[in-house]
Amino acid sequence: MASSRQVAEMSDNAKAFDSRMIAPALLDWYDRHARDLPWRTGPEALRNGVRPDPYRVWLSEVMLQQTTVAAVKSYYRRFTVTWPTVESLAAAADDDVMAAWAGLGYYSRARNLIAAARKVAEASGFPGNAEGLRALPGVGEYTSNAIAAIAYGEAVPVVDGNVERVVSRLLALAEPVKSAKSLIRETVAAMTPLDRPGDFAQAMMDLGATICTPKRPACVLCPINDRCTAFLAGPDPATLPVKAPKKERPSRLAAAFVAERATDGAVLLVRRPPSGLLGGMAGPYVTEFSSKKDGATGEGAAPFSADWVDCGTAEHGFTHFLLTLEVMWAQTPHGADLPPGAFWCPRERLAGEALPTVMRKAIAAAIPDAFNSGKI
DNA sequence: CAGCCGTGGAA
DNA sequence: TTTCCAAGGCT
Structure with a gap:
């Protein structure tokens, strides 16, 4: 557990940290190094006015819950070829969808996917903001905000495991992420730029996936290492975030x-x-x-x-x-x-x-x- | 709220 | 080989 002194230090870090300085450098890095993923609308297309399809953003985000990009790719392609629209997915037989999901794991996601597709089709379209999206089965705080930021440009804080790790290091949080959840959310909210919230969210996740990795972060390559408390003042970024003791599997x-x-x-x-x-x-x-x-x-x-x-x-x-x-x-x-x-x-x-x-x-x-x- | 809920790839 | 854990949500 964190001592009161550690918590005080953590709070000082959070207070001294200027969250507005993060987005410009990170987005500049993202414009040069964004991963090319099947469900993404590239930054260039976005500048040309192309808007991401909320159906595809939703589908990819649900598939990516606790699942690696590498594992999701082939499933995402198969789903979008078989069911190009939310209406076609809503009309699919349950077992066809479950069969297409087989092997991806966490099968309640597939059940919720079917239910949400039918709800959306019934309503003649996806909810237009994060709050509405949050009401779909299988869509929690992270997923609703990710869809809203990416597909609608809504400036809501997108906090996933990558972001928790990145922020833990930026602020050198001495607390486990679970107890710092509120602080992390507020920090991300303050960092999120009003003009490119979707790109910012994806940039944070790309950073976490490729640079600010769990075990051996490549801090020397990090575009925001000059703003990272852990990198600049310690503790070693690789030791963050603080993890709760793990239980053994029976x-x-x-x-x-x-x-x-x-x-x-x-x-x-x-x-x-x-x-x-x-x-x-x-x-x-x-x-x-x-x-x-x-x-x-x-x-x-x-x-x-x-x-x-x-x-x-x-x-x-x-x-x-x-x-x-x-x-x-x-x-x-x-x-x-x-x-x-x-x-x-x-x-x-x-x-x-x-x-x-x-x-x-x-x-x-x-x-x-x-x-x-x-x-x- | 802590436990439940899959899988495969990386280290 | 074993361990770790990835763009979480639900109860």
């Missing part, structure tokens, strides 16, 4: 039962409940995840009686626990009593199903060529 155990239809190799899938872990996604029948010691696995946990073959285990790391899946395989027995909601997925459709990565791992452990058949 291990859990479950069993996956991959049933294959003898006649054609189709795989039995079940639709998972709409909320919770992997909500709304498909997968083989999987037992409840339990603590490692009392995990009810083995043939006794099977959804129906069959000659289950042990295929070994599949490991998968979730955000808050590590999962070991005991994978079992069996051909469909005659007259099997299938789990409720189960359906047979033809082999050639497996790759296109709404299967999370962990479920693909389980299926691949039981049927090594499950996702290869159908391809040449």
Whole structure:
């Protein structure tokens, strides 16, 4: 925890810091070094009066929540080709959207994406400001402000993880970002220029992603290092922001039962409940995840009686626990009593199903060529 | 409010 | 190899 003396120093830093001096140098740097990303309208196009499409800005921002640029690119392209407008996305079948999202993670985002698209289509357009955007499902304070700043030029503070890190170093904050949230927001609000709020927000994020990185920041290349308290006076910028102690991830155990239809190799899938872990996604029948010691696995946990073959285990790391899946395989027995909601997925459709990565791992452990058949 | 909610790539 | 964590939101 921060001592009162540290907090006093932090406040002095914040007070002495002239936030208005940041934007000019940062925007000058951005004009020369902005990353070329699929969802961006370049600074040059913006000067020529081109306005970003709020649909594309929204879609990219939702995809980018806790997700790397590299991971998002191919998904963003696929979505915008398949659904070029919010109306087309609103008209899509739920499972088509979930299938297109499969592998990107945090699947509640896809559910909220569908709900928000339909709300926008019903209203004949996106809300015209940050406050209205904030009311869409899956759009929180960061995302609403990012969309408003980028698409509408609204001068609202855009604070993401990059910005928190950059500001923590600019002010040499001795507090964890969680408890400095209000100060950071106010600082960013004061830094944001009225004329180019969207470019400023993206410039801050580019800086955080390429220069002011978490572990080894390239301070010597930073366009605002002459205004950075940590760089100028310490502590070492790499030690900021102060992080809360991390908790260890528990291990859990479950069993996956991959049933294959003898006649054609189709795989039995079940639709998972709409909320919770992997909500709304498909997968083989999987037992409840339990603590490692009392995990009810083995043939006794099977959804129906069959000659289950042990295929070994599949490991998968979730955000808050590590999962070991005991994978079992069996051909469909005659007259099997299938789990409720189960359906047979033809082999050639497996790759296109709404299967999370962990479920693909389980299926691949039981049927090594499950996702290869159908391809040449 | 602290815990839940995925994944894959970088270091 | 293991660890860390990325343009957060929801409850």
